[in-house]
Amino acid sequence: MTLAHSTDWPKEYKRGLVVVAHADDAEYGCSGTVARLVAEGWDFAYVLCTDGSKGSSEPGMTEGKLSGIRKKEQQAAGKVLGLTDVKFLGYPDSYLIPSLDVRKDIAREIRRHKPDVVICQYPIRILDGGWGSGHPDHMAAGENTLSAIFPTARDHMTFPELLEEGFEPHKVAEAWIMGHPEPDLWVDISDYMEISAKALTSHVSQMSGQSFQDVFDRMIEWRGERGKGHGMPQADAFKRIHYRR
Numbered sequence: 001m002t003l004a005h006s007t008d009w010p011k012e013y014k015r016g017l018v019v020v021a022h023a024d025d026a027e028y029g030c031s032g033t034v035a036r037l038v039a040e041g042w043d044f045a046y047v048l049c050t051d052g053s054k055g056s057s058e059p060g061m062t063e064g065k066l067s068g069i070r071k072k073e074q075q076a077a078g079k080v081l082g083l084t085d086v087k088f089l090g091y092p093d094s095y096l097i098p099s100l101d102v103r104k105d106i107a108r109e110i111r112r113h114k115p116d117v118v119i120c121q122y123p124i125r126i127l128d129g130g131w132g133s134g135h136p137d138h139m140a141a142g143e144n145t146l147s148a149i150f151p152t153a154r155d156h157m158t159f160p161e162l163l164e165e166g167f168e169p170h171k172v173a174e175a176w177i178m179g180h181p182e183p184d185l186w187v188d189i190s191d192y193m194e195i196s197a198k199a200l201t202s203h204v205s206q207m208s209g210q211s212f213q214d215v216f217d218r219m220i221e222w223r224g225e226r227g228k229g230h231g232m233p234q235a236d237a238f239k240r241i242h243y244r245r
Contacts, residue, residue, distance in 0.1 A: 008185075009117070013173065017115035019047040019106055019145040021096055021137035022055065023074035027200040029178035030119050031081060032189025032223065033236040035196055038082040045085040047109045048074060049102060049141045054093040056205060067093075069205050077202035080195060085113070096137040098144055104159045106148035111167035118172050119238070120145035122179035142177065149175055150243060172243055180239035188232040193220060 016037060018026045026034070026046060034044050052070035053063035071088060078086045089105050096102065110118065123142030125134050149172045152158050156169045163169075176185060189196065197216040201207060207215065220234060227235030 009174070013116040014042050015113060015115045016042050016044045016117045016119065017047065017110060017113050018044065018119045019049070019109070019141060019148075020121055021049050021135070021141035022093065023048055023052045023070040024077075024200065024203040024206050025121065025138065025141075026119075027077055027196070027203065029121070030176075030236050030238075031077075031199045032192045032196040032234065033119070033176075033187045033238075034081050034083075035192040035199070036187065036189055039192070043084050043113075044081070045087065045109075045113050045115075046074070046078060046083055047087045047089065047106060049089050049106075049144070050091050050093040050096055050137055051088065052093050058205075063093075066205070070203070073203045073205060077199040080199040080202060094137060096140040096144075098140050098147070102140070102144040103148045103152055104162070106145055107152040107159065108162055108165070108167055110148055110153040110172065111162060111170045114170045116173045117176055118145065118149055118174075119176045119178065122177050122181075122239075126179070126181060128181075138179070146175060146241075174243065175241040176238035177241070178236075178238060180237075183237035183239050185238045185240040186227065186230045186232060186235045187238070188227070188234075189223065189236055190227070190233040193223065193234055196223075 020026045038044050051067040053067040056066050075086055087109055121138045121142035123139050123146060125139060154169055154171050156163060197219050201212050201215050223234035226237045227233055
């Protein structure tokens with residue numbers, strides 16, 4: 001079992017990129033880790049694959065209005081966490097698929113930000129009945145991201161138009177996958193729960209009227225489950241992939 005502290009990854013790691021399907025996915029899955037690593041001097045950016053235009057049951061809501069609301073909420077969450085950039089690829093919510101276009105767009109952002117670590121979603125359906133565990137956009141975002149990391153962002157002859165745009169190839173050192181049923185990396189985020197909860201509650205349209213305290217208490221509980229048995233009051237959990245650089 002891995003107990004994750006700053007020394008568990010090379011000291012030269014200083015850049016991270018999170019790629020997810022929707023606004024708020026990263027806040028649920030890894031915002032404590034992002035908050036911690038930003039506090040430790042990392043540069044972090046987000047890539048959102050979809051426009052977030054479907055996640056509402058509010059009468060009279062339109063796709064265009066909701067997309068704008070969720071974009072502003074994600075930007076607000078990014079300010080809470082100290083992100084350097086939030087990129088919206090703008091693919092239609094609920095229709096994301098593994099495709100060359102999405103893969104190329106993510107590879108462009110990897111080449112732009114040159115991260116040591118990319119955090120992404122699990123690309124395989126989990127049949128445990130958990131809420132949201134089988135969202136097709138999540139799986140597509142994970143598959144597109146892992147394909148963009150290797151080999152697309154690495155190889156100069158894949159999508160040569162990216163070179164023409166000025167984006168040189170980049171080799172990612174590690175991928176950390178959220179939502180994997182067998183994680184092997186646990187990051188102690190006990191000191192960053194308030195920041196994580198503030199980032200999540202920035203997504204007001206998705207909170208169903210819950211107060212900050214309601215959300216904070218729930219996050220303490222579920223992050224506590226992740227940290228149980230690993231010497232951490234609260235933790236984020238990932239499956240870790242090492243790539244040869």
